[in-house]
Amino acid sequence: MAERIFKYVVLGGGIAGGYAAREFAKQGVKPGELAIISNEAVAPYERPTLSKGYLLPDSPPRLPGFHVCVGSGGERLLPEWYVEKGIELILKTEIVKADLTSKTLTSAAGETFKYQILIIATGSNVIKLSDFGAQGADSKNILYLRDIVDADLLVETIKQKKNGKVVIVGGGYIGLELSAAINLNNLDVTMVYPEPWCMPRLFTAGIAAFYEGYYANKGIKIIKGTVAVAFTADSNGEVKDVKLKDGRTLEADIVVVGVGGRPLTALFKGQVEEEKGGIKTDAFFQTSVSGVYAVGDVATFPMKIYDELRRVEHVDHARKSAEHAVKAIFASELGETIDAYDYLPYFYSRSFNLSWQFYGDNVGDTVLFGDNNPASDKPKFGSYWIKDGKVVGVFLEGGTAEENKAIANVARIQPSVESSDALAKAGLSFACKI
Template sequence: MSTARKLKVMASVSNSLSFKHGLSLWCPQSPSLHRIRHSSARNFQRRGFVVAYSSFANENREFVIVGGGNAAGYAARTFVEHGMADGRLCIVSKEAYAPYERPALTKGYLFPLDKKPARLPGFHTCVGSGGERQTPEWYKEKGIEMIYQDPVTSIDIEKQTLTTNSGKLLKYGSLIVATGCTASRFPDKIGGNLPGVHYIRDVADADALISSLEKAKKVVVVGGGYIGMEVAAAAVGWKLDTTIIFPENHLLQRLFTPSLAQRYEQLYQQNGVKFVKGASIKNLEAGSDGRVAAVKLEDGSTIDADTIVIGIGAKPTVSPFERVGLNSSVGGIQVDGQFRTRMPGIFAIGDVAAFPLKMYDRIARVEHVDHARRSAQHCVKALLSAQTHTYDYLPYFYSRVFEYEGSPRKVWWQFFGDNVGETIEIGNFDPKIATFWIDSGKLKGVLVESGSPEEFQLLPTLARSQPFVDKAKLQQASSVEEALEIARAALPAEAAV
């Protein structure tokens, strides 16, 4: 590595910013309450590092990514695009597989075996965004060192050294933390780890669930969010007795309106799924064989089940990086608009990063594949080039269910923006429906179910532009198409598509 190149990278590392914590909690249904407050830039001492060679004969690596999920895969692609991967980049993962598109695990991966389920290497990163499939061979060809099944257990920030579970020492020049999240679990004392109880975060989890579904008769899904809805839809494909239990009043309460949720609940009920809403679980009960046999509710009732899937959320995986600086409100590792932590040379991306959500002026932590991809790309470009603009993310969520062969109706919705203000619902769900969120006359968010490619393409433009919309005119729209056209017409000339 030339002296000039080394100085360029070291200078990039030294430009880290630090800013204060304790900022506003990001919740799609909560308005912004606090402004982001940055502290002034500080001049950090340059941190040197020993140049690593392609063979990695010693512990020195110029760039190290900790974590093997989507964010790591997209970061690797960006390093390659900048010609800075070969012999310089190392990825340390707890998994046995190269990075893959994780959303498949609760969608196509769970399809019955006769309905063409998704399987690796079919959904390795970056096929989810139309990129080249990054198989293990791809990483070898690009000169990227992959360390599998050996998670990082400790970090020495002063010495810029990582220690893995096997005792391997890795010295880094720049470090990117991409550890993602771990599934929230039921405690052991209420049966959270009984045989037949499943959580889904990786391929091994999904494989274990499929083994249970092959023998199952009665499935209970705990949680009415994305995981719960997607797993329940997959269980229907297996023709299993399926029940969803959750404490809220309706499905996906953090996004769906009661009216919209009712439409989806009816669709699931038409497919044989039963709902137990507003319920609290006391414990999971085992049968005589030691496997889970039932769910016992706080009201004393029980629901028989031989397979239970827990989908009650996830927690950012911050260990062993607590010293890097955590956000006490939204969780995760605090970063600035370039994904720099308060520690020079250390970055955090994807689910684990608490970052400034620029367009809504608040701090966010977003658990979504789209953010994993974009944050990785933005971070690496900032690290390797002269890019200085702040990450400007538009919140985006979607789900796809009942997509297997033979399904009477395949469902795919997309949402962009912020679900604040009052809502206007257009359409009857058959064939499509749209929900608009209007706050102080501005269109803040929009969800469309069963839209055309052109309609889906319009949504991010509407959400980012936040045009003033004639609410009365929108309410009178006779179809989703007409409503979207009204919203399109309200766009400023430079944003119209």
């Protein structure tokens, strides 16, 4: 097959790939210089939609409605946009070999792509139950959610199993958002996770108690402190039971697994420096190999605000890191410099009528404030994290746009606080007055 040559290649057609493409266009990339290579069949889209609105029973969003960059209030980049900008969007193409020395990528079909500058935006793949050796994990209707193909299969299976029983394996982001969406489809939902409370990487026990109570009030059953170890199937090969480590057995017409992901870095093993599970970069996302950048989930980068290397799996960082890398590339070509990436960690989620945001670092002592009664009509509560006498992180459920800006500001400037008691008494007003 003929070799294809580009000045710039972005490997990965997820959110980071889409936002990189937009920034390349802003920077004046010339027609024919840039290729986006993706193993998906569609142009880059806002992936968070899949675990939120996509599964709702009434008026769910569908493509082309949520192509990037609508998730940040920007222009929607339809497939024709790439054509208009002279950007080669190469879909349904799996890269199986990357040689950073010869600057060559090779596809499963044997195509080769040469580049001068490479941005690795490969993201993560889901961890599967088969990775743990779970018996029966290959049964039909044991589903995962990573891309739109997975989402379409889940939607179709929900339709087929009306009023059925669904077991959600995992109590993190995906588990909580999918439990809510599937519950709204009038299916019987049970969540199972090994931790003492949901979303333990971020939530405190006090925060988690609200969501667990709220979900229970919606009819979602929660089983904590155990894991799914085996699955049995019926004569059609479809899952019918989930066996738990504590000895219980749950009926299931559908099992949806959300137990995390792993960054897709295997193509580059031994060719770039790695750290903390990702590809090590500088503050402009350049790796240890000149002309090779890594962004989004796969990048372990210097987090300026905390003066340490971190890897962040979140859509907000995927967008911003991709844009920053492209700006850095063009600045370098012009012999100019840009500011180092200065990222404030930000996470958010929406489910049912709930919406929370978190900014900063969840380390140190915590102070819970506000109305966290799961039965409240309009719950509004939050938590501060205090380290060395300073507020370093803030969580808020039910905040307005202005209040969410206020908590972001607090996490950024890290104000001193007199005492936990004073902070608890002040509650949200503390953030709003900073």
